[in-house]
Structure formats: C-alpha cells, structure tokens
Amino acid sequence: MRIPFPFIPPLLALCALSGCGDSPETLFAKAQEDFSAEDYKAARSQLIAALDEQPGNHRMLILLARTQLQLGDPDGAENVLGRLDRAGAKGPEVQRIRARVALMRKAPDKALALMGNDDTLEALRIRADAYLALGDDGKAKAAFERGMAKGDDPDLAGAYARFALAQNDLVLADRIRQRLQRMAPNSFETQVLAGDIAAARGQVDKAIAAYRAVVAAFPDRVEPLLALANQLDAKGQVDEAAKQVDAAAKLDPDNAEAEDLKYQLLAEKGEWEKIRVGLQGREADLDPSSGLGMRYGEALLRLGFSEQARMLFKRATLLLPGNPYSRMMLGEAQLACGDPDDAWATLRPLAMSPLARPEMLVAAEKAARASGAPEADGLRERLDPARLKALGALLARGDTAVMRQDWAAVLDVYGRMLGDGSDPEVLKRMALGSSGLGRTAQAIGYADRALALAPDSPDFQFLAGHVRLQGGQDLATARRLLESAAAGDPGNPVIASDLRKAKAATG
Structure with missing residues (x-):
C-alpha cells in the first residue's frame, strides 16, 4: 500500500512535540520563552522533559511550580514543592510559591505568615491578595500602592487594576492599565483589561473591538471569547455571540459559563425545544434558581408544560424571593395553569413598581384582566406606546x-x-x-x-x-x-x- 505522505511513528511524533533530543538546557530555555509568551501548557511540557534528565534542578523546578500556579493547579505546584524540598531548595522564592499555594487553598493568614519580612514586588502582590481574601481592602490597597511605587511588575499592576474594577473605581483602573500598557503591551492581562474597562463603562463598541483583538492574539483562551459574546449579545448580535460561545465550548467543553451563555442565547432566540431537549436529562440535578434552571423552566412554559414550569418557578422564587424574572415566570405559569387569582397575587407587587418593564406589564395586565382585578385598565393605560417609549428612555x-x-x-x-x-x-x-x-x-x-x-x-x-x-x-x-x-x-x-x-x- 502506498503511503502518500511521510509516515511519522506515534512515538516520534510525540517526541517532536515535546522536544525529545534537545538538551535539558535547550528545553529549559524554550520553557522560559513559552512562559514569557504566556503559553503555560507548552512551558510545562518542556520543563517536564528537561526534568527527566535533571530531576533535582532547582531553577527548573521553581519555574515548573510557577507554571502550575499560572495554570491554576495548586496540587501540581504543591507536588513540585515536595520535589524542591527533597532537592534541598530553600529561600524566599520557594516561600513565595508556598504562599501562593496557600492563597489558592484559601488560607490567607498562612500566606501572610510565610511572607515574613519579604518586601519584594511579588511579596507585596501576595500580601495584597491575602488582605483581599481577609476582607481588609485598606491594607490590600496599601500593599498595591507600595508595590506600584517600588517598581514595575505586570502581575502586581494587573491585580491592582482588577481590585480597582471590583471597587468600581474605573478612573484608577484605567490609570493602572495605561501604566501596564507601558510595562507589558502584549500581555493577555493588558489587552483584556482594555475590554473590561470599556465594558464597565458601557462602551459596547469599544469593548467589542478590544475583545476581538484579544481573541486574535490569544486564540486558545476561553475568557475573551465569552467576554466578546456578552458584548455582542448586549448589542443585539445574538447569532454572532453564539458563534463565540461555540468556539469557547470547543476549547473547554466543561466550561459552565459557556454553557450558561449558550442557553441564554437560545432563550433570546426563542429556541425553546432545543433548550428542553438539551436540559431535560439533567432536570433532577438542575438548581431551579440558577440561570440554566430558569431557562429550562421558561422553555417548559413556552412549550405548554405549564404545571411542570409552575413547580420549578415556585421553587426558584422560594430560593430567590427578590428575583423579578422568576416571579414573573411563576405568575405566567400560574395563569397558564388556570389560576388567575394566584397569578395576579404574584405579579401585582412587581407590576405596581414604576420600574416595571413592558413584558412585566403585559403579563400582569393579562392576570389582572383574568382575575377581574380593577387595576387591569390602569395597566393597559401604562402599556400605551407613547408612555412606554418615555419610560424606556428614562429607564435606559x-x-x-x-x-x-x-x-x-x-x-x-x-x-x-x-x-x-x-x-x-x-x-x-x-x-x-x-x-x-x-x-x-x-x-x-x-x-x-x-x-x-x-x-x-x-x-x-x-x-x-x-x-x-x-x-x-x-x-x-x-x-x-x-x-x-x-x-x-x-x-x-x-x-x-x-x-x-x-x-x-x-x-
């Protein structure tokens, strides 16, 4: 049989990917380059291959531990710490790795204790993160500020910008981003922050452009794909948003955020049967108050399974009594089940609010009319197109x-x-x-x-x-x-x- 292309045995193919035949020093140099380029999976492969030849190399082990941390794997990092202990490695750099593992293990007090008098930029970042975990924003900000005054560290600057975003201090977040742009213009965090800050400011087009740039630069990252999908959805480009979600799901099939967004977009498109078929096998495990649970409940309601939908939304409102969507859906399900009095009792408090959206007013007017409530005419008046337009502009x-x-x-x-x-x-x-x-x-x-x-x-x-x-x-x-x-x-x-x-x- 003629093979129309050069045959590469599987073992040789694997060696080609992992760098078999390269010296440990060459592999380590490649790993450092991959780490700097934020390709942590490639760095890990190179380091594992290098350590096969030099299992006690302190520098390689330290970089492997840092790589595991960047990959969000505290177990892997802790395993490497054990190897560092057996190799006799000590010093502040190893302590900082231990502290970062402690933070990932939700032990901020231990992380602070491990830092001792260490005043390096990385130690200040660890202290800031530990204080945040302890709820002391004042000390966290002081540690961030000390680090920013002490020198340039992209990791610390990125964490400080995230802190500012969480505090809704968009001016500070953008000021830090501009400094980060000078430090590390091509880093993932620098680029994605531009999109996140624009999104927080409601600058949808600017956020979309920023996230598209991040997706192009980091095609293997799920986060910018989902961020881009959310902004496209906000602009009403639901089909384009769905494409980004599909791409994210291919990269990470188990990503919960991608799944939630997939079903949210299906609901926006009214594809209720797809939602029902996709989730019905998981009904027993679905939290009715979760996004997936409520999408499934609405799909059942729209497809005529009113009693089942009522049961789900009743449970959802018990779990989230202040959620207006679950209460509106419960009212609609009660009305569909032939209980207009219960439906009006559920919807009335929401409909009487001056913040009631048109869809709420429509549902409430139907329930009020069916139950004979005198408020029905008033709700009909509030649905006058001119009034709705004025209300919509004010709410926007x-x-x-x-x-x-x-x-x-x-x-x-x-x-x-x-x-x-x-x-x-x-x-x-x-x-x-x-x-x-x-x-x-x-x-x-x-x-x-x-x-x-x-x-x-x-x-x-x-x-x-x-x-x-x-x-x-x-x-x-x-x-x-x-x-x-x-x-x-x-x-x-x-x-x-x-x-x-x-x-x-x-x-």
Whole structure:
C-alpha cells in the first residue's frame, strides 16, 4: 500500500512535540520563552522533559511550580514543592510559591505568615491578595500602592487594576492599565483589561473591538471569547455571540459559563425545544434558581408544560424571593395553569413598581384582566406606546447612570420615580446614588426604608449593610445585616465579600 505522505511513528511524533533530543538546557530555555509568551501548557511540557534528565534542578523546578500556579493547579505546584524540598531548595522564592499555594487553598493568614519580612514586588502582590481574601481592602490597597511605587511588575499592576474594577473605581483602573500598557503591551492581562474597562463603562463598541483583538492574539483562551459574546449579545448580535460561545465550548467543553451563555442565547432566540431537549436529562440535578434552571423552566412554559414550569418557578422564587424574572415566570405559569387569582397575587407587587418593564406589564395586565382585578385598565393605560417609549428612555438613562457611576444622574432619574417612597427598588437606587456621593446618612435612610418594605429579603439586608459599611458608620449593625443577607443567600460572592470587610472592620 502506498503511503502518500511521510509516515511519522506515534512515538516520534510525540517526541517532536515535546522536544525529545534537545538538551535539558535547550528545553529549559524554550520553557522560559513559552512562559514569557504566556503559553503555560507548552512551558510545562518542556520543563517536564528537561526534568527527566535533571530531576533535582532547582531553577527548573521553581519555574515548573510557577507554571502550575499560572495554570491554576495548586496540587501540581504543591507536588513540585515536595520535589524542591527533597532537592534541598530553600529561600524566599520557594516561600513565595508556598504562599501562593496557600492563597489558592484559601488560607490567607498562612500566606501572610510565610511572607515574613519579604518586601519584594511579588511579596507585596501576595500580601495584597491575602488582605483581599481577609476582607481588609485598606491594607490590600496599601500593599498595591507600595508595590506600584517600588517598581514595575505586570502581575502586581494587573491585580491592582482588577481590585480597582471590583471597587468600581474605573478612573484608577484605567490609570493602572495605561501604566501596564507601558510595562507589558502584549500581555493577555493588558489587552483584556482594555475590554473590561470599556465594558464597565458601557462602551459596547469599544469593548467589542478590544475583545476581538484579544481573541486574535490569544486564540486558545476561553475568557475573551465569552467576554466578546456578552458584548455582542448586549448589542443585539445574538447569532454572532453564539458563534463565540461555540468556539469557547470547543476549547473547554466543561466550561459552565459557556454553557450558561449558550442557553441564554437560545432563550433570546426563542429556541425553546432545543433548550428542553438539551436540559431535560439533567432536570433532577438542575438548581431551579440558577440561570440554566430558569431557562429550562421558561422553555417548559413556552412549550405548554405549564404545571411542570409552575413547580420549578415556585421553587426558584422560594430560593430567590427578590428575583423579578422568576416571579414573573411563576405568575405566567400560574395563569397558564388556570389560576388567575394566584397569578395576579404574584405579579401585582412587581407590576405596581414604576420600574416595571413592558413584558412585566403585559403579563400582569393579562392576570389582572383574568382575575377581574380593577387595576387591569390602569395597566393597559401604562402599556400605551407613547408612555412606554418615555419610560424606556428614562429607564435606559437610569441604567446607564448606574453603570457609569454617575450618581448625580442616578438620583435625578430615580428621584422622579420615588413618589411616596413605597417602591423598594427605587429606594435601593436612591440609596446607592446617595452612598456614591458620600451622603451616608441619606443613603442609610433610603436603604432602611427599602428594608422595612421587604424585611426578609437578602438583597435589601445587604443594601442596608453595604451603605453603612461604605460610609464607615454603624459598623456593628452593618455586620449584623450582612450576616443575615449571607444566611439568606449563602452563594452570593458580593455579599460574602462585604461580610469579610465588615468582620475585618469590627474585629
């Protein structure tokens, strides 16, 4: 049989990929180049091959441990630390690797202890991350600032920019990004930060352009593909967003974010049967309050499985009582099941809010009409196209103001909707706007009024605790409120972060 191309035996092919035949020194040099180029998988392969020849080489082992950390593998890094111990390696560099493993193991106190008096840039980055894990933003920021003053370190600068983004300090985040651009213009973090900051500012087109550039430069990374998909979705380019999600899923078939976004886009396109078929085999394991669970519930509702949908959304509202989407879906399912009175009771509180979106008003008007509620005519009037257009413009302005942290505009927009102050969602936005402008007493007043209207809501418990914590007032009460919010919504990372800060502030 004629072979139309040169035959390469499998073993030789493997050697060609891993560098068989190269000296350990050549392999190590290649690994250093791969590490600098952020190709950590290639670096690991080169290092493993080099260490086969020189198993006790300290420099190779240290770079392998750092590579494992960059790949998010604390087990692998810890294994290498054991080899370093057996090889007799000591010193601050090994301690810093131990500290980074401790951080990944959620042991920030241990990481701080391991740093001792180490004042290098990497040690300052580790300290900052440890203080963040402990909820002490003040000490974290001080460590970041000391590091930035001490010298240029792309890892520290990137982490500080992420801290600033998490704090919604977009001016600081962009200032750090500009410095990072001078340090490492081609690094992944430098390039993706440009997109993240633009996205945080609501600059969709600019974010899309930035993420496209990152995808082109780093085609094997999942994160920019998903970030690009989210921005394309925000612009209404659902099919193009779906292409990016498909590409991400090919790179990482088990990526939960890619799966969530896939089904979100299918829902936006109304492809309910695809959602039902894709998720029905996992129904027993789906959390009804998760994104996937609620997409599945809506698919069942749209396909006529009303009773099953009602059961799922009833469970979802018990788990997330403040979620308007799950309550709207529950109301629609109740109406589809022939229970207009229950549907109106579910939808009425949401529909009476001045923030009610058109889809909520449509569902509520149907329920009110079917149950004979006198509010039906008023809801029909609110669905007048001219009124909806004016409301939509005002809500869009409010959403943009919140996203851009234009707190004066937030107070202006939602102050127009405040009325008698009986809507907790409007009060929530007034509290956030007041807090953003440093008007802590006013923010606490709005937050407490919102909490009085929904005392069992983790969302409003968090709000009342958050504005106190932000303003540095009544910290004992802030901690108590945040503890209640965390108990009611234990998986919420934002609540957990504020609770750590409150505990650090109150001792």
